[in-house]
Amino acid sequence: MVPGHGPEARGLAQIGVRLLLVATVAVYALYAASEQVTGADLWWTMAAGRYIVDHGAVPRQEVFSYTYDGAPWFNQEWLSQVFYYELYRAGGGLALALFKFAAVLAAFGLATWIGWRRSGSLVFAAGTAVAAVFVCRPFLDIRAQLFLFLGTLAVLAVVEAYRHGARPWTLALLPIVMLLWTNLHFSFVYGLGLVAVLAGVEALKLGPSRPRARWLVAAIFGAGLACLANPRHLQALTLPFVMLGREGAWRSEIIEWLPPGLFRGSYLNPAFFGYFLAAQVLVAVTAAIAAPRQVDVGDALVVAVTAAMALAARRFVPLFGFVSVPFGAKNLALVRERWLAGRTGVSVAELGGAALACVAALAVLAVRLVPEARATLAAGVFEGLTDDAYFPHGAVEFLRQNPLPGRLFHLYTWGGYLMYWLPERKVFIDGRAQQVYPLSFYRENKAAEYGDPGWDGVLDRYGVALIVWPSERVAAGSRYAVMLRQLRQSSRWGCVYEDGQAAVFAHVDRGRDWIDAYRAFTLRYPDLPTAQLFLVNAYLNASRYAQARAHLVEVLGQFPKAAPLTQQVESRLLDTARTAGAAGAWFGVGFYRDVRGDGPGAAAAFRAALQRGLSDPQASYAREALERLGPGPGP
Structure with missing residues (x-):
């Protein structure tokens, strides 16, 4: 002692x-x-639990995917x-x-x-x-x-x-x-x-x-x-x-x-x-x-x-x-x-x-x-633990608001989330892996996910009409960026939704209802600033400039977070306009300046665009805007 x-x-x-x-x-x-662990398996787990509770039985056959519907599970x-x-x-x-x-x-x-x-x-x-x-x-x-x-x-x-x-x-x-x-x-x-x-x-x-x-x-x-x-x-x-x-x-x-x-x-x-x-x-x-x-x-x-x-x-x-x-x-x-x-x-x-x-x-x-x-855990305890920001919340809400037909393709790790939040739509694949899907199919899925040669053949084989895919910010630096680039460049797929986290592409034939609704502006978009800004860009791409301007004004009034995003777009356009002298870039600068209330600056940009040979229908809108805005200083 x-x-x-x-x-x-x-x-x-x-x-x-x-x-x-x-x-x-x-x-x-x-x-x-x-520790944050992406909750990909949690969502299909709960989707299965909901099915069991609703039906009072444990399913013995596959019920969540269209690719292996009815297969033993x-x-x-x-x-x-x-x-x-x-x-x-x-x-x-x-x-x-x-x-x-x-x-x-x-x-x-x-x-x-x-x-x-x-x-x-x-x-x-x-x-x-x-x-x-x-x-x-x-x-x-x-x-x-x-x-x-x-x-x-x-x-x-x-x-x-x-x-x-x-x-x-x-x-x-x-x-x-x-x-x-x-x-x-x-x-x-x-x-x-x-x-x-x-x-x-x-x-x-x-x-x-x-x-x-x-x-x-x-x-x-x-x-x-x-x-x-x-x-x-x-x-x-x-x-x-x-x-x-x-x-x-x-x-x-x-x-x-x-x-x-x-x-x-x-x-x-x-x-x-x-x-x-x-x-x-x-x-x-x-x-x-x-x-x-x-x-x-x-x-x-x-x-x-x-x-x-x-x-x-x-x-x-x-x-x-x-x-x-x-x-x-x-x-x-x-x-x-x-x-x-x-x-x-x-x-x-x-x-x-x-x-x-x-x-x-x-x-x-x-x-x-x-x-x-x-x-x-800053975003919330559950949200932080499960890496909730990884999942396509806005795209899911977009699909829910627009119940048009179409078979889905998506990331393997997004399958469970789609199973839970879109029970009305069957998935392509999910994290249950060998419990349901054969290895050959998993490899087909990966070839398409990575944009390998023949990716479009895989989607054709299973009649895919809609693709829910990570946007550039999320896909950057990953193998998913290859597939995103393929979709952007393909004439067979059109982007009908994007929010910075995820994009939705529709096939021009199998997703014809989606393409037509997008062109007719009858699709509904979630109340997210990025989703509403995508709609603004859709108006711009369709040369419906007055509607684009009115909607952007409404978005900026409703979502304060949208202002920095539009300022970034305007800054990129201004850099392009000053370095390349492109008429279209000057038009874009004028459009965004006009929306945020910089009348003289907008007028100057529109004049610069017209001086550089801006063509219709942009030219007509620029002249109308100049009549409304009056003269202004140089750009």
Whole structure:
């Protein structure tokens, strides 16, 4: 004992440090939950949930796409779909965001608790959990996969509690967990294996004749039977393997199925994973050498299998992060016990070190990481978490306001959003991937998305009449820019809507109703400044200058944000006019000056346009404008 530090003071210090450790894990877990992950899968999940609620049945055939309408759809995640849809319907996006925060907090809390129970050290458990935050954070999306993490940690927690003397009825929780898991996410097969390995190894350690061992065996059988309580019964146990075997090439097409690149960071590939994995291996080997008899075979097998899964496909990286928290904490404790043999309890120095580490970790979070999270959530909690600005809100509203016929083509990642917000229109493809669509079709879709040679043949083959596509600002620097350029240059497609986020193109034949309505100005446009400015440009392109002027005046009065956009257009036209002397550019400068009330400047620009040979119908409008505006200075 250190002089001046009595047992009571030390006990209070231990409580204080424990609270600080718990708070540190909680704050870092919330930071992990604040990561922005584009919610492409969330929207098709909720669309499916709405369908199930409305029809009172889980669909067995495809109902959302026209390309594979009626094809078999093995929907194993129906319960998570209903859950997310009902949660959204009851509380909106905020309810979903709060669930994500609660689920992630619960996952890291369970991992830390299990690690504490195994190692006897909250310091090691909390430290490993905080490190795991940087492994798991990029993957924590609001989708069914969250239940993989919660189910895994629930199984680990039940087995851990039983190891430490919990009553046999505790094992009844395992079949309950598996009953829910089998209807929430495909990964329940992993959960069943987890139960079999952990409970089976524990039963062998106890001895088959021991009553507590028999309860473990019963729990394994109970969990297996619970997995049959799903719409497909026994088939559900084999289908994940069948799908991966039959369509295994999907794993080379979808980024989350690709192997991670160790020690280098990219999308869904945290560089820290490589270092975390190496540290876990190093500590595990050291612990096995220091205390070989105390290494649990079941725990080691679970972590090894999960590590192999994570190295094969990055979607399992966060799963490894969670299961390795208890494993790493125990191994650190074994190494510490070996190095400090004979020491019991925790020294004041160790308590002080733990407290300082917590304060430092929280300071780093406050100074460097909290601003990042605040920027993500500035547009709204749900909007920030799901990258809501990525989706084509205005284009969807435009399609909703104009119920003309036409088959859609769109980004793969926009399919789910269209499924939810445009239920009256069937999609081309969506994020359900191999659950519905064959790999050959996915590759056709990608060829069209990227504007590869033959893209128009793909659209012809499926009778596409409308294309919802990212605008230049969004497509810039991506492969989608090629397709956008092809559409702009094609005489077979005409742009009937654009808002700076997305554009809608109609085929001149298959989308004839849209083209005719656009030319007749009978289409309705959403109350967005960019959408209304597109309508102004449509009037200008049709040489309906008086209507364009009247509508632009109305837009500027209704949307203050439209003024900077029109000023940018005017500035670009003025630069062109001064450098190239183009009559059309001077006409445009005059038009925008006139709208914003600069009569003399508008008159000067119109005169410059006429002097440079401006032709009708622009010339006629310019003369009429000069009569209305009167003389003005030079441009």
